[in-house]
Amino acid sequence: MNLLEMKNVKKNFGNLRVLKDISIEVADGEIVSIIGPSGSGKSTLLRCATLLETLDSGTLKYQDKVVAENDSSGKAVYADKETLKQVKSVYGLVFQQFNLFPHWNVLQNVTDAVINVQKKPRAEAEKIGRDLLEKMGLSDKAGYYPYQLSGGQQQRVAIARALALSPKVLFFDEPTSALDPELTGEVLKVIKSLKDLNIAMVIVTHEMAFARDISDKVIFMADGVVVERGSAEEVFNSDNERMKAFLGRYKSIL
């Protein structure tokens, strides 16, 4: 059984057809990168998968739970609240702009949802939080407020915050695009280090070398469709014209 399944997903914004029949699958522990030109619908796809946007049409499934499915007229209909709530505990999302809570310090940012959403005891939550901060190389920053951290550190806190809820799949939407080049490396290193947690990751990124190195599967999107998919090697060596044109811009670093 797949962890995540999106089938024939369509999404319009007004007259703009952003996702035109997209299907993707993610297995347990699988690392999937989504690459493609700006405006091709990558963020929209993640936002549909994480219920920040609703699909117009298509299927969205997490494990055996159907989140959305077409009715007889071909319009996506969503499951009841209880199902949606259960499904929300399966995934996490790391934003391009971090979106940390500025009024809480680092440890509170990481532990608050564990305490107030998952209802775990504070002591347990803080243990989880401190362990994760250590993994992120932020042990000494627990008492800092987000504004006192660099962008790279903020993003690592955001990753810890998402991991604290022990999701089965973590989505990343261009996790390093808001960072200076010097800080990009530290965040990519941390994401690579998550491989041994055995959670699935779906990463939208413009860091081609990173995508090639980390991914079990690469998906190339353009104009709202999947143009190419396969192992990193297959996709990066594809003969597809659009794929080649797109990668051409990154040739120097690949």
Add this chain to the structure above:
Amino acid sequence: MTLSQIVIQLLEGLIVSVRIFAITLLFSLPLGLLVAFGRMSKNALINGLTKVYISIMRGTPLMLQLFVVYYGPYYLFNIKLSPTYRNSAVYIGFIINYAAYFAEIYRSGIQSMPIGQYEAAEILGYSKMQTFFRIILPQVIKRILPSVTNEIITLVKDTSLAFSISVMEMFTQAKALSSSQTSMTPLIVAGVFYYIFNFVVAMVMEKAEKKLDYYK
């Protein structure tokens, strides 16, 4: 009449003024939040009603509103209320007026919050209530504190409008003393008291702002 007698009488008035001030804040701050929700409601009826309410409260003089609240029940519905209704009328008039102003301040604060805060909260599984009270409101309070301070300082001075329906607050007392003694002194003393009152208010608000300075 000696100065100390004047001071004592005005202090009595000041207590009434402070009570109007405190009760108005106590009720209009939470009520304002409720009105702000109404103003942002997707329900067209609630939205429209609160919009009209706010625009009347802001578009007509507070003094006139006090008159309507005080005399309205009698003139409009022939309800005879005891003279002590005077005080309630002042409280009601001030509370509904200030709630409207606070509602607009809350609304601008809430709407200035970046959408990313809501989205992060949603992804983490917070309920709508939790998101608002744990994540949004604390940040909104920090953002709106300077505007709230302005409003509160205006309120201190506005309490003097209660004189229009003869509530014995400080300004009413000062005015009465001034004409019976044919002297400026009571007015000057009252002015000093208002000034000190506001000085204290400003100090307290500055403390509050400092307290929220721990993050950006």
